[in-house]
Amino acid sequence: MRALRWHGKKDIRCDNHVPDPSIEDPRDAIVKVSSCAICGSDLHLYDGFMPGMTHGDIMGHEFMGEVMEVGSANKKLKVGDRVVVPFTISCGECDQCRRGNFSVCERSNRNAKLADKLFGHTTAGLFGYTQLTGGYDGGQAEFVRVPFADVGPVVVPEGMTDEQALFLGDIFPTGWQAAVQCDIQRTDTVAIWGAGPVGQFTIRSAILLGAEQVICIDNVPERLSMARAGGAITINFDEESVVERLSELTKGKGPEKCIDAVGMESHAARSIDAMYDRIKQATFMETGRPHVLREMMYVCRPGGTLSIPGVYGGLLDKLPFGAAMNKSLTFRMGQTHVQRWADDLLKRIQDGQIDPSFVITHTAKLEDGPDLYKTFRDKHDGCVKVVLKP
Amino acid sequence: MQRKSSREYRTNHAAHKAARSLGWLSIGLGVAELLMPRALASTVGLPGRAGLLRLYGLREIATGVGLLMTDKPAPWIYARIGGDALDLATLGVAAQRGNEPVNTAIALGGVAAIAAADLACARGLGKEKQLVTVYDYSDRSGFSEPAEKMRGRAAAGDGSINDAPQVSGMQAADRETAKRP
Numbered sequence: 203m204r205a206l207r208w209h210g211k212k213d214i215r216c217d218n219h220v221p222d223p224s225i226e227d228p229r230d231a232i233v234k235v236s237s238c239a240i241c242g243s244d245l246h247l248y249d250g251f252m253p254g255m256t257h258g259d260i261m262g263h264e265f266m267g268e269v270m271e272v273g274s275a276n277k278k279l280k281v282g283d284r285v286v287v288p289f290t291i292s293c294g295e296c297d298q299c300r301r302g303n304f305s306v307c308e309r310s311n312r313n314a315k316l317a318d319k320l321f322g323h324t325t326a327g328l329f330g331y332t333q334l335t336g337g338y339d340g341g342q343a344e345f346v347r348v349p350f351a352d353v354g355p356v357v358v359p360e361g362m363t364d365e366q367a368l369f370l371g372d373i374f375p376t377g378w379q380a381a382v383q384c385d386i387q388r389t390d391t392v393a394i395w396g397a398g399p400v401g402q403f404t405i406r407s408a409i410l411l412g413a414e415q416v417i418c419i420d421n422v423p424e425r426l427s428m429a430r431a432g433g434a435i436t437i438n439f440d441e442e443s444v445v446e447r448l449s450e451l452t453k454g455k456g457p458e459k460c461i462d463a464v465g466m467e468s469h470a471a472r473s474i475d476a477m478y479d480r481i482k483q484a485t486f487m488e489t490g491r492p493h494v495l496r497e498m499m500y501v502c503r504p505g506g507t508l509s510i511p512g513v514y515g516g517l518l519d520k521l522p523f524g525a526a527m528n529k530s531l532t533f534r535m536g537q538t539h540v541q542r543w544a545d546d547l548l549k550r551i552q553d554g555q556i557d558p559s560f561v562i563t564h565t566a567k568l569e570d571g572p573d574l575y576k577t578f579r580d581k582h583d584g585c586v587k588v589v590l591k592p
Numbered sequence: 593m594q595r596k597s598s599r600e601y602r603t604n605h606a607a608h609k610a611a612r613s614l615g616w617l618s619i620g621l622g623v624a625e626l627l628m629p630r631a632l633a634s635t636v637g638l639p640g641r642a643g644l645l646r647l648y649g650l651r652e653i654a655t656g657v658g659l660l661m662t663d664k665p666a667p668w669i670y671a672r673i674g675g676d677a678l679d680l681a682t683l684g685v686a687a688q689r690g691n692e693p694v695n696t697a698i699a700l701g702g703v704a705a706i707a708a709a710d711l712a713c714a715r716g717l718g719k720e721k722q723l724v725t726v727y728d729y730s731d732r733s734g735f736s737e738p739a740e741k742m743r744g745r746a747a748a749g750d751g752s753i754n755d756a757p758q759v760s761g762m763q764a765a766d767r768e769t770a771k772r773p
Contacts, residue, residue, distance in 0.1 A: 388744065406734055412744030421605070428729035433739025440605030555745055560734035563595060563727070584595065584727030 204592065205343030206571045208259045211250030216569040220260070223339060223347035228275030231351035233285060237364040238265035238341045240571070240588040241289075241372060242398050243465070243513045245579050247332065251466060251489065252515045254316070254332035263289035263329040264372045265341025266364060269355075278352040285355035287348055288540030289372045291327035291338060294353035305537035310350060312336040325537065342571060344592045356544045359552065365559035366551055368589065369403070374558050375543040377403025377463070380511035381411050382543075383534040384459040391415040391452050393501070394434070395494045396463035397425035399561050399587045400511055404463050405432040406556055413459070417451060419444055421469075424584040428561070448501050456503035465512030466490030475520065482519060489516030499526045510535035561587045568592040596728040607716030611669055614713060615659030617706070618652045618672065625649030636683065636699040637692035644682070651675055666717045669710055676707035 205220040223232055241264050246252045266286035269279050279285065292304040299307050307326035311317055314324035317334050327349070330340015339346060348355060358367045377400050386392060392413040394404050397420035408416045409432065418429040419437045426436040437447045448457060468476065468491045479491035498508050499522050508531055526533075550556055563586045566574055574588045625632060629645035638644070655675060658668040680703055686696045735742045 386747075388747075402734075406739075406742075407746075409735075409739055409743050410746035412747040423602075424727045424729055427727075428732050431730050431733040431739070432735070433733070433743070438605075440609070550746065554736045555742070556734050557736070558734065559593065560732040562593065563729075584597070584725070584729075586729070 203344035204568055205260045205339075206262060206568065206590075208247060208255050208261055209257055212248060212576075214248060214261060214572045214575050216571055220343065223345055225271060225273045226347065227349060228273040229350055229352050230273040231269050231276055231279050231285075231348045231355065232271040233265070233267045233287060233341075233346050233348055233355075234270045235265050235267040235341055235344060235346060235592045236284075237267070237368050238262050238343075238568075238590050238592065239368060239373075240264075240342075240575060240578050240590070242400060243331070244575070246466060246513060246515065248575050248579060249467065251483075252332055252334075253320075253489075254334040256333060256337070259330065259332075259337070260339040260343050261330045262340035262342030263331055264368065265329075265346060266358065266368050266371065267346075269351075270345070272351065276352045279355060279357070283355075284358045286358055286367045286370045286544075287329070287341065287346070288354040288356070288370075288375075288544060289329055289331075290354070290537060290540050291329065291336065291349050292353050292541055293350050294541075299353075302539060302542050304539040304541040310336065312338070328537070342568065342590060342592075344568075354541055356548060359548075362551065363559070365562055365589065366557055367548075369399075369558040369561070370544050370547055370551075371540065372538065373399045373561075373587075374403050374547055375540045376400050376511050376538040377405075378407045378543050378547060379538050380404045380461050380463065380509045381407035381413075384408075384461065384507050384509045386411045386413050386459060388412050389414050390459050391417065391457040392459040392461065393417045393419065393448060393457035393498075394461045394463055395419045395498065396465075396512065397422065397429040397436070398463065401425075401463035402428055402432060402561050402586070403558070404461055404511070405429055405434045408459075408461075409433040410550075410555060415451065417448065417457065422581050425581075425586060428586060431560075444497060445501055452503070456501050456506070458503050458506045460498040460502045460506065460508050462494045462498060462508070462510045462512040464494045466492075466514045468493040478520070488519045490514045490518050492518040492521060496520070496522055499523075499529075499531065502529065502531055504529040504531075507532040507534060511538070513537075562589050564588045566590055593732070596731065597725050598728070599723045600726050601720060601722075602724050602726065604716045604720050607713055607720070608665065610709070610713045610716065611659050611665035614669070614672065614706075614710060615656045615665075618656030618659065620656075622649045622652030622654075622656060625652060635692065635695050637686035637689060637696040638682070639691060648675075648679065648682075651678075666714065669714045669717060672710045673707065673714060676703060676710055679703045680707065 203222050207217050269283040272279050290305045291310040292299050292307040293309040296308040305326050310327035311324045317324040327336030390413050392408040397418050416434045418434040421440040476493045482488035568590050577585045625645045626649035629642035633641045633645045655671045683700045
């Protein structure tokens with residue numbers, strides 16, 4: 203089969219003659235991918251900021267398609283079902299899965315010992331996302347083996363297009379969880395850093411959940427125009443001071459809820475702390491650039507909540523924890539418990555509350571993937587979200 | 593979904609910010625050269641050239657003030673690049689004389705780094721003269737009705753998240769496990 207594989211930093215290729223996957227466990231399924239997407243967190247692998255990638259790893263954790271084969275113990279799926287697959291692999295039976303904490307499943311990470319050493323405890327296996335999370339083959343391919351396929355995959359109803367359903371596997375639930383875990387009240391101002399795909403879904407989730415005012419911070423005009431379309435007030439950090447504008451919009455109180463939809467590769471490159479982070483990152487003294495986290499801790503209203511769907515992989519430096527502690531801030535974060543939200547969000551799409559396809563700006567063939575990684579990374583050509591058709 | 597686009601010139605905010613920073617740097621360097629020309633001249637291996645250093649200091653202050661006073665910084669950045677070339681040539685002479693080889697080499701490195709920043713800024717400002725395609729996504733709300741009408745649609749009652757019909761915790765786990773034998 204053909205697949206997009208990681209061959210090193212900034213080196214992703216569309217390889218032919220990659221071995222087809224096969225059923226390895228009775229609960230597995232094999233899915234023929236009809237649509238897959240490039241996620242912002244794939245860029246952390248592309249740029250070489252996440253440890254644990256190995257030569258030849260198949261990329262991609264946002265995908266959907268048709269079930270081609272099911273294991274003997276899988277009673278949920280049948281051949282021919284159209285499914286969207288959550289990026290988190292969950293067994294559905296361990297203590298964490300039973301608590302609804304699917305993204306920290308205790309059994310699905312094949313390399314749990316590695317994760318234990320790095321993080322203290324293992325987290326769930328993820329598709330196409332380093333050896334630390336199981337080293338599972340990803341979905342930017344013609345076929346994928348889906349482990350525990352009787353738990354995660356969501357059967358897509360007839361009449362719903364790939365473009366409407368695809369993002370149930372990651373970015374829609376991720377934006378939704380980011381908003382939900384803020385416990386949004388009708389009087390809240392929600393500030394969202396990052397107008398990328400997750401930021402866009404977070405904006406719409408915050409609106410649907412009733413936030414009085416939603417503010418989005420970015421510097422890409424196209425993304426800001428999409429954010430405004432979704433109901434956000436926008437701040438272009440190239441043109442105005444984020445701290446001053448947020449203060450003005452909240453009458454000096456600060457936003458009650460702050461959401462980091464950026465993660466470890468913050469691009470506020472002109473601030474002094476961002477330059478400091480770039481130097482430390484380049485000299486392997488820090489793994490992330492937490493400019494957004496610092497800004498959120500500083501501007502958030504005392505007693506407020508910081509929600510962090512943005513991905514971080516290791517060590518961060520110079521966080522104003524004194525401000526966070528003394529302001530009684532609450533931190534909520536984590537990989538998305540996709541299985542917790544997907545069915546509910548599917549109904550919202552069916553009800554017409556939202557059509558997730560609004561975010562797609564580029565659709566192409568799988569072999570165009572390597573070029574589109576670069577386009578997406580550089581935010582060229584108005585790129586917000588890339589969908590590939592294998 | 594079709595994309596609406598137009599061709600326009602786009603302000604490079606990053607380059608403008610960099611130009612302002614370089615303006616302040618320029619003034620700082622100029623003041624230092626004006627206030628302690630002898631010490632600086634002998635440190636970089638040009639003893640007895642205090643007058644030259646004062647002139648260079650005036651040049652730095654002039655370009656710095658120019659950069660901070662204007663909305664069109666490109667000519668002033670080109671002036672800075674010319675000044676960098678002059679500084680490098682002068683330090684080249686000092687290197688040949690070999691009075692303070694280590695200090696001269698450090699100064700050369702510093703000037704080269706600043707010259708690289710000036711060149712990057714000039715390149716960024718140059719991009720403003722290129723027409724770029726700008727996409728307009730203002731029609732992509734994703735909602736079936738205007739965003740203002742969708743506010744709170746997922747929340748019931750008083751708008752608390754507790755009233756929203758989430759599938760969470762044990763309920764979600766039970767839903768998953770109940771389907772298996």
